[in-house]
Amino acid sequence: MKLGAFSISLSVKDLNKSIEFYEKLGFTKLAGDLSQNFIILKNGETVIGLFQGMFNGNILTFNPGWDQNGKETDPFLDIREIHKKLSDEGIDPSSDFKDNPNGPGSFMISDPDGNVILIDQHR
Numbered sequence: 001m002k003l004g005a006f007s008i009s010l011s012v013k014d015l016n017k018s019i020e021f022y023e024k025l026g027f028t029k030l031a032g033d034l035s036q037n038f039i040i041l042k043n044g045e046t047v048i049g050l051f052q053g054m055f056n057g058n059i060l061t062f063n064p065g066w067d068q069n070g071k072e073t074d075p076f077l078d079i080r081e082i083h084k085k086l087s088d089e090g091i092d093p094s095s096d097f098k099d100n101p102n103g104p105g106s107f108m109i110s111d112p113d114g115n116v117i118l119i120d121q122h123r
Contacts, residue, residue, distance in 0.1 A: 001085060002077050003062035003119060005070070007040070007047035011059075015039065015052040022048065031070055040070070057116060059108075064121045072123060079105045079121040093119070 012018040015037060022041050030047065032039035037052040045068050049061065065076040080101070086093050086109065095107040106120040 001082060002064075003082065004064035004073070004076060004121075005047065005062065005066040005068050007049055007061045007063075009049040009051055009055075009059040009061045009118065011055055011057055012050050012052050015050055018050045018052075022050070042068070060115060060117045062117070062119050064119065065123050078102070079107070079119055082119055083107055 010018070015034065019039055019041070022043075025043065027041035027043040027046075027048065030040045030042040032049070037054060038049060040047060040049045042048075047068055063070075064079050064082060065073055067073050083093055083095055091109055093107040093109045095105065104122050106118060108119075109117050111117065
């Protein structure tokens with residue numbers, strides 16, 4: 001199953017300190033908005049999102065319809081198809097798109113150890 005671009009979303013205490021730290025590791029800004037308390041950084045093909053005050057814990061994130069540069073890919077596996085395949089496999093994902101037959105949507109699942117996985121489609 002193709003889930004799209006992968007990144008890790010980190011919950012940080014001080015966004016500016018975290019940006020400074022990851023820039024020292026060679027990451028550069030890809031997207032985001034400091035005024036909205038998040039920034040997306042990239043180093044090679046590695047993408048991390050830094051989020052201050054938005055959620056607890058760290059999250060594995062997949063973005064159907066995007067590549068590692070945040071550019072649209074076609075074709076791609078729509079989030080509703082991913083949701084159905086997981087449901088058919090006995091995984092019960094939450095969702096925010098039940099009344100929306102296409103376009104953006106997201107859902108979360110947890111692996112057997114409680115690690116949170118976000119599937120987040122932006123288009």
